[in-house]
Amino acid sequence: MTEAIDAEGLIKRFGKVTALDGLDLRVRTGEVHGFLGPNGAGKTTTIRVLLGLMRHDGGTVSLLGGDPWSAATALHRRLAYVPGDVTLWPNLTGGEVIDLLGRLRGGLDPQRKAELLERFQLDPRKKGRTYSKGNRQKVALVAALASDVELLILDEPTSGLDPLMEAVFREVILQEKRRGDRTVLLSSHILAEVEALCDRLTIIREGRAVETGTLDDLRHLTRTSIQAELTGPPDGLATLPGVHDLRTDNGKVRFDVDTDALEPALQTLVKVGVRSLVSQPPSLEELFLRQYQRDER
Amino acid sequence: MTGTGRLIRLILRRDRVILPIWILAFGLLPAAIYSSFEGLFTTDAERISFAHVSADNAGFVALYGLLRGDSFAALTSWRTGFITVMIGLATLLTVIRHTRTDEEAGRTELIGSTVIGRHAPLAAALITTAAASLLIGLLTFAGMVGKSGSVSGSLAFGAEFVAAGWIFAAIAAITAQLTSSARSARSIAIVALGVSYALRVGGDISALGTGGVSWLSWISPLGWVSRIFPYGSINWWPVVLSVLLTALAVAVAIYLRGRRDLGDGLFAARLGRATATPSLRTPLALAWRLHRGLLVGWTVGLGLLGLIFGGVGGSVLDIARDNKGLSDIFARIGGSDQIVDSYLAGTAGIVGLIAACYAVQATLRLRDEETTGHAEAVLATSVSRLAWAGSHLLFSLLGPALALFAEGAVTGLVYTQGNFADIVGGVMLQLPAVWVLAAVAVLLFGVLPRWSLVAWAAPAACLLILLVGESLRLNQWLLDISPFTHVPRLPGGNVSATPVIALLAVALAVGVVGLAGLRRRNIPD
Numbered sequence: 126m127t128e129a130i131d132a133e134g135l136i137k138r139f140g141k142v143t144a145l146d147g148l149d150l151r152v153r154t155g156e157v158h159g160f161l162g163p164n165g166a167g168k169t170t171t172i173r174v175l176l177g178l179m180r181h182d183g184g185t186v187s188l189l190g191g192d193p194w195s196a197a198t199a200l201h202r203r204l205a206y207v208p209g210d211v212t213l214w215p216n217l218t219g220g221e222v223i224d225l226l227g228r229l230r231g232g233l234d235p236q237r238k239a240e241l242l243e244r245f246q247l248d249p250r251k252k253g254r255t256y257s258k259g260n261r262q263k264v265a266l267v268a269a270l271a272s273d274v275e276l277l278i279l280d281e282p283t284s285g286l287d288p289l290m291e292a293v294f295r296e297v298i299l300q301e302k303r304r305g306d307r308t309v310l311l312s313s314h315i316l317a318e319v320e321a322l323c324d325r326l327t328i329i330r331e332g333r334a335v336e337t338g339t340l341d342d343l344r345h346l347t348r349t350s351i352q353a354e355l356t357g358p359p360d361g362l363a364t365l366p367g368v369h370d371l372r373t374d375n376g377k378v379r380f381d382v383d384t385d386a387l388e389p390a391l392q393t394l395v396k397v398g399v400r401s402l403v404s405q406p407p408s409l410e411e412l413f414l415r416q417y418q419r420d421e422r
Numbered sequence: 423m424t425g426t427g428r429l430i431r432l433i434l435r436r437d438r439v440i441l442p443i444w445i446l447a448f449g450l451l452p453a454a455i456y457s458s459f460e461g462l463f464t465t466d467a468e469r470i471s472f473a474h475v476s477a478d479n480a481g482f483v484a485l486y487g488l489l490r491g492d493s494f495a496a497l498t499s500w501r502t503g504f505i506t507v508m509i510g511l512a513t514l515l516t517v518i519r520h521t522r523t524d525e526e527a528g529r530t531e532l533i534g535s536t537v538i539g540r541h542a543p544l545a546a547a548l549i550t551t552a553a554a555s556l557l558i559g560l561l562t563f564a565g566m567v568g569k570s571g572s573v574s575g576s577l578a579f580g581a582e583f584v585a586a587g588w589i590f591a592a593i594a595a596i597t598a599q600l601t602s603s604a605r606s607a608r609s610i611a612i613v614a615l616g617v618s619y620a621l622r623v624g625g626d627i628s629a630l631g632t633g634g635v636s637w638l639s640w641i642s643p644l645g646w647v648s649r650i651f652p653y654g655s656i657n658w659w660p661v662v663l664s665v666l667l668t669a670l671a672v673a674v675a676i677y678l679r680g681r682r683d684l685g686d687g688l689f690a691a692r693l694g695r696a697t698a699t700p701s702l703r704t705p706l707a708l709a710w711r712l713h714r715g716l717l718v719g720w721t722v723g724l725g726l727l728g729l730i731f732g733g734v735g736g737s738v739l740d741i742a743r744d745n746k747g748l749s750d751i752f753a754r755i756g757g758s759d760q761i762v763d764s765y766l767a768g769t770a771g772i773v774g775l776i777a778a779c780y781a782v783q784a785t786l787r788l789r790d791e792e793t794t795g796h797a798e799a800v801l802a803t804s805v806s807r808l809a810w811a812g813s814h815l816l817f818s819l820l821g822p823a824l825a826l827f828a829e830g831a832v833t834g835l836v837y838t839q840g841n842f843a844d845i846v847g848g849v850m851l852q853l854p855a856v857w858v859l860a861a862v863a864v865l866l867f868g869v870l871p872r873w874s875l876v877a878w879a880a881p882a883a884c885l886l887i888l889l890v891g892e893s894l895r896l897n898q899w900l901l902d903i904s905p906f907t908h909v910p911r912l913p914g915g916n917v918s919a920t921p922v923i924a925l926l927a928v929a930l931a932v933g934v935v936g937l938a939g940l941r942r943r944n945i946p947d
Contacts, residue, residue, distance in 0.1 A: 173945075177801075178798060178945045178946075179944040198804045199804070208802075210795060212794050214712065215603055216603075217694075217711065218696070220698065221694070223698075225702050225703070228702070230803040230804060249697070250693040250696045254602060
């Protein structure tokens with residue numbers, strides 16, 4: 126399988142500030158890749174390096190098999206980009222911006238555009254300055270999605286969209302995914318969105334990739350929450366490796382357990398005797414919070 | 423009005439550098455010019471003779487206004503006539519910056535949600551600007567009382583500056599209510615200033631000759647303040663008129679603000695095209711959409727200026743005929759044609775500087791496009807950096823060419839006694855100097871993008887050199903900094919190719935360095 130994006134040890138400095146500090150990012154052709162990280166982690170900087178808007182200071186990067194800095198204009202024919210903060214020319218209408226950006230990229234499918242305008246319920250006749258944030262976002266999304274390109278780079282594309290439109294966005298991306306020949310790099314804060322859409326994801330923090338893999342891979346790194354009502358005292362549970370945050374209350378226990386330690390923990394419970402048991406699967410949110418909170422330590 | 427005090431403090435904090443600069447520059451200049459005149463004319467006879475020649479020199483009158491009296495103080499107040507335009511520009515920009523610009527950017531909304539009255543932002547901007555104008559007036563008064571000893575005259579002189587600042591602050595307060603875009607609000611206010619200046623020039627030049635249209639000065643606020651004549655027989659009427667106009671304009675602005683919602687203009691936004699025209703498919707087509715308003719505005723504006731400059735050309739000839747002493751002087755240096763030629767060549771220099779402002783403004787659109795994020799959207803498509811910048815630069819290079827040609831052609835057509843080719847040529851010869859200033863803006867944008875706005879210092883410095891360079895007896899090398907110093911004078915002068923080629927080479931070299939910087943740097947920076 127080829128890689129649409131392959132960045133290794135990417136370094137980008139702004140004066141004394143190091144924005145990217147040896148970032149690795151691999152996105153396979155045809156996959157939807159989630160790109161997560163707290164504010165200021167370097168997501169937008171990474172995307173700008175990938176687009177050839179900024180030059181990296183170290184490491185290697187290839188985009189669709191080419192150098193994003195030197196071959197920028199040729200590569201840009203094959204991708205479409207939705208910036209995180211969409212601004213439109215105040216005196217151009219939304220429809221004009223969609224057509225213009227599509228043509229500057231090398232053409233867009235008018236039928237597809239009409240369909241997307243309909244689905245996103247966007248009035249293309251309004252002037253740029255009169256759109257709300259969500260509607261500006263829709264203009265950029267329609268312009269990108271209606272282009273016939275190999276790679277979509279979306280920087281927090283649903284910020285400002287209402288829940289209904291978020292759902293439309295998900296449907297559209299799932300459709301793209303079924304086609305199988307489009308690659309999507311989706312930077313996002315909305316975990317449910319990433320869980321619903323992405324095949325693999327990369328979490329970055331302070332300019333480095335801290336986790337990367339499929340959702341299932343990453344779930345192995347997370348803990349399952351267990352609540353159980355026991356018939357006896359939970360002897361031996363507290364000392365079991367991989368068990369965290371154990372609380373006991375009147376015959377009830379609550380604890381988190383590493384995925385690898387799940388089996389011995391359950392065996393211990395069964396030995397004591399179980400009256401009832403609730404287990405919560407690891408969520409991306411928990412993983413995300415744990416990764417983020419390392420910042421604060 | 424609640425919260426006005428806090429907003430004033432916010433304005434003072436945000437403008438803590440620029441505000442003192444223009445207050446001090448405009449307030450201290452009169453006394454400095456007075457001193458330089460003292461050094462320039464060692465005998466009374468010299469000074470009086472200079473005053474008499476200047477009073478009838480149409481080029482001088484166009485630039486500075488009418489001269490009454492021949493004292494040092496009278497010469498100073500006359501020579502600073504153009505400062506009123508610059509004060510008007512400074513106050514109108516400040517008012518728009520703290521009203522419509524904030525509103526368009528959404529900052530007013532943020533502030534409006536706190537305990538701040540609806541009229542507070544406008545009130546704060548107006549009070550700050552009015553106080554700044556007052557400070558300029560006080561500095562002028564203090565400096566000139568010390569020099570001239572005339573209290574009433576210096577009071578009137580200070581009032582002249584205050585009036586100019588107040589009127590254009592109030593006019594900007596109105597234009598800030600009209601459109602939802604700060605750019606348009608600013609443009610309308612600047613057009614009002616330009617029209618006011620053009621009317622003053624037309625009226626004053628006419629007053630020199632037959633006086634047929636000298637009333638033009640009386641429908642221009644800049645005309646009013648130029649007719650206070652602080653050190654002649656003081657005329658207080660313009661001060662009263664200015665205060666009344668300011669009060670009226672502020673009342674209109676408050677009324678308009680009360681009638682509209684936050685973010686709206688008076689002109690409601692209409693629906694536009696659902697699809698782009700087939701031609702909107704290149705960076706150049708986009709640049710045309712973004713620059714066409716500016717191009718039409720400046721071309722029409724300079725064309726109107728040409729109408730006035732050409733229209734009063736005849737009066738200039740009359741002056742030369744009527745004034746025996748003057749025509750003797752000019753007969754010695756080449757005949758009465760010379761006086762008209764020098765007038766036309768002088769106006770060409772002014773027009774060149776105005777066109778340079780257009781060139782800088784059009785070039786800085788690139789920076790605007792970058793900071794608003796539009797550049798990022800375009801450069802993420804298959805448009806190269808050079809194609810993007812080039813499409814804008816085409817307008818900042820050829821736009822001023824068209825505007826200059828419009829001015830020259832209209833002047834030439836209206837002033838039928840002149841040589842059309844020489845008149846147009848004299849104006850078009852400014853183009854290389856205009857391009858040098860555009861190139862400076864490209865250099866800053868490419869290499870030091872965060873300092874792009876400093877590009878405005880270039881035309882400002884050239885204007886200062888043109889206005890006060892000689893009277894302050896600056897060193898020649900300082901005068902030589904301005905590219906306009908090197909432009910051959912036409913009609914009436916000798917045109918040599920060397921300075922033109924040199925200016926073009928400088929513009930090209932500086933521009934290329936800027937573009938090379940743009941190709942290497944981060945976007946946005």
